[in-house]
Structure formats: structure tokens, C-alpha cells
């Protein structure tokens with residue numbers, strides 16, 4: 505893949521000024537909007553739900569990349585399509601019938617993603633990798649922004665890149681959690697295609713400039 509993509513995670517946005525933060529991302533050179541949906545069951549946190557997602561999709565032309573941290577995601581696939589999701593990522597650990605789930609996402613015309621918790625081994629994707637549009641490697645335990653990056657992520661990126669090449673798959677590699685200017689270059693050099701960044705962008709003094717900085721680092 506050529507250009508590396510940056511996806512600001514709305515989880516870290518200022519919800520009292522959500523419209524301002526959405527506009528900021530629209531005006532930036534970020535590639536995707538990353539939206540984290542949490543149910544309080546799969547992860548010990550509840551984020552935002554469908555009305556907020558709809559408010560965002562109505563106000564952007566960027567790719568809307570939805571990461572479902574929920575149990576039984578199959579129940580909501582067509583709903584997320586209607587709400588404007590372009591990519592829909594489910595957790596490996598939440599899907600006993602992952603192949604069926606991915607086919608259902610694709611049948612709705614969305615890109616199908618699979619997220620892995622930090623303890624989930626890449627080798628488990630051996631028989632499904634050719635059906636996955638993107639793998640989201642969680643570089644923190646899912647549920648909260650602002651956590652420290654887990655260094656073993658680099659080993660997982662290498663293992664996944666090796667699997668993708670060996671199987672001739674077209675799968676993209678996305679990294680989420682603790683991403684900053686300090687690790688962005690190493691992540692793309694190791695094999696990442698898309699970096700999700702929450703706190704590093706939205707808690708910075710000049711988020712627009714911070715996105716530009718990440719884009720420059722990852723594409724230099």
C-alpha cells in the first residue's frame with residue numbers, strides 16, 4: 505500500500521464542542537474518522553451510540569471507520585450501514601462465527617475489519633485472512649483512551665505482515681491505542697497502513713497541526 509492513513513479517534517474529542525471537533529477533522533488532512541462503539545459488556549466502558557454516529561456521518565465526506573467493542577455485533581450490521589459506516593470492524597473475541605459475520609458486513613457494502621485484543625495471537629487469523637479487509641491490532645486493552653502503548657504490538661505487526669504476504673491477502677493493518685509522534689514512524693516502518701490516534705490529536709494544543717505532523721511522519 506502506498507500512502508499511510510491517519511484516523512483520529514473521536515473518543516478523545518471534546519463532546520461539549522463536538523461539532524467544532526468534527527469540523528476540525530473535516531478540514532484536516534486526516535483520511536478517516538475512527539468511531540469507537542462500546543457496550544459496557546465486551547469492554548468495561550460505554551462510549552456513544554447510534555445518534556452520535558449519525559451526527560458525525562451526516563457532517564463528513566471522509567471514510568467512517570467504525571470499531572465495535574460490543575458482544576453480538578451481528579445484530580447491528582445493517583443498522584450501522586444505514587447510519588453511514590464505511591468500514592465495520594468486529595472483535596475476533598466477540599465472534600464465534602467470524603466468517604459468517606464478515607460475509608454479512610461485506611453483503612451490506614462495507615469493508616470488513618477484525619480487531620484483536622492484545623492477548624490474541626495473529627496465528628488465529630491463518631484460515632480467515634483472505635476474507636478480511638483490515639485487521640485492527642489493539643495496542644492497548646480496549647475500552648479507554650489515553651493508555652500506554654504495548655510494545656509487543658511491533659511483533660504482532662511483523663507476524664501479521666508475514667501472514668498477509670504468505671497468503672497473498674490484500675488486508676490492511678490498522679493500529680489503535682497509544683499512537684503518537686513518538687511511535688508513528690516505527691509503526692509504519694514495521695508494516696502498519698493506518699494509525700488511529702485519539703488523545704495525541706484531541707488533547708494537543710493544535711489538533712489540526714498534530715494530524716498534519718502524523719501524516720508527515722508516516723509518509724516520509
Ligand SMILES: O=C(CO)[C@H](O)[C@H](O)COP(=O)(O)O
Pocket residue numbers: 513515516540571644645646647648649650651680681682683700701702703704
Ligand atoms: O479503541 C480505543 C479504546 O478502546 C481508542 O480508539 C484508542 O484507545 C485511542 O485512544 P488513544 O489514542 O487515546 O490511546
